[in-house]
Amino acid sequence: MDALLQFVFSGLTVGAVYALVALGFTIIYNASDVVNFAQGEFVMLGGMITVFTFEAGLPLPLAALAAILLTAALGVALNKLAIEPARGAPVVSLIIITIGASILIRGASQLIFDKQLHRFPAFSGDDPIRVLGATILPQSLWVIVGAVAVFVALWLFFTRTLTGRAVLATANNRTAAQLVGINTAWVMTLSFGLSAAIGALAGVLVTPITLVSYDVGVALALKGFAAAMLGGMGNPKGALVGGLLLGLLEAMTAGYLSSQYKDAVAFLVILGVLFVMPQGIFGHKSTERV
């Protein structure tokens, strides 16, 4: 029983990170139907930039803020320099561009930073909190609360604000969006900036627990993608639930089977979702009348 609770805690922590990555996917997907495989690199950059600005002498909160803002700027640049010039290209081509971008960012980070593992201190110390015989790190609580807060903010953004609906409208029908006066290029810029900022926030929150190096992004992108698929691509609620569920599945597999199979879970989930319910848990089957 204690072991189970321990696995649940670790699953929720990892799952919250996957949820943040999946939320990042959701925003860009909602605006453009593109799955941005550079999303994992945003997480890596969030961690790496914080590490290096912190070591350069900036206080941790400022270092984290700098990392989030710089990563958001890079997200905007990715859109302006790589996605926007290819406007009108099929979605598959755009997705391949994001894969290229992720390789570029990874390579550049390896040169600009280094190949070592890094961490910075946890926000509220490293003393584990005891709960019913299991323990949880205070930083885990930061990660989980962070994911839930971002989810609530995004949910309100998409359902309650006109700008949020403009993002949905742009994804649904770009021409019609322009005709009602929505600057669709600006919506894309906003989405990439926002999504990169959320990715970087995930990196900032999780680095004290998992450490960061230039190459952590690939795995995160794949798992975030699996989480988004599981929950239903494009749905913030799905991203949150999918992320937590995937984290729990991983933790249980590692705990009860073998930690060597842990990484296979994400792929089994992708396969399972594609075979059984391609629309995910919360995705709705899209119907269109012609």
Place this chain on the structure above:
Amino acid sequence: MLTVEGLRSRYGRIEVLHGLDLEVRSGEIVTVVGANGAGKTTLLRCLSGTQPASEGSIVFRGENLARVPAHRRLARGLAQSPEGRQIFTNLSVEENLRLGAFLYSDERVDRDMADAFAMFPILKEKRNLAAGGLSGGQQQMLAIARALMGRPHCLLLDEPSMGLAPLLVAQIFEVVQSLRARDVTVLLVEQNAFGALKIADRGYVMETGQITMTGPAAELIADPRIREAYLGV
């Protein structure tokens, strides 16, 4: 209100509009009729900015819009209800209408929405349903209502009767006519030449990217060439 001169446009290397002149005066309903493939839709897409004009001028209320991006043209007072309706299928009817007034966030938005529901009561009934589930006629009503939410001075209507049952076509044309009372000038593009000319003040006939004939709608309806080519009489 709207003066188009020497308008040319191309898809890739193929030019589809070969120097078009057209005028719409304030308060008029003007129709452009012509066969499928004549370039009518391209003309409207150029006017709304979703298709670039390669040459020529589009002067609307004293300003040349030819280089103004599509999303800025509604703020100038030019709205388009596009061909194939182009509504936001995943969003609700009400959200579609609200987005039609994307540029505004004052109390008039609610009034305009109530107006739209008064104009098309069926939309009020279905306000919370996804717009993609509406019938073709209802989607057309939504497209027109959404365009009106943008408070246009001039409404560009692309084939509103396409694919609709005759009774609905009559209803849509009635709505178009009622726009006169709202001070909305209309440029109506139609394959249904007879229906369009009947409610219009003036008409243009378009053939392979050029205007071949123009005049008061009543004269065009009576013209034997038009009757033979487009009215099937």
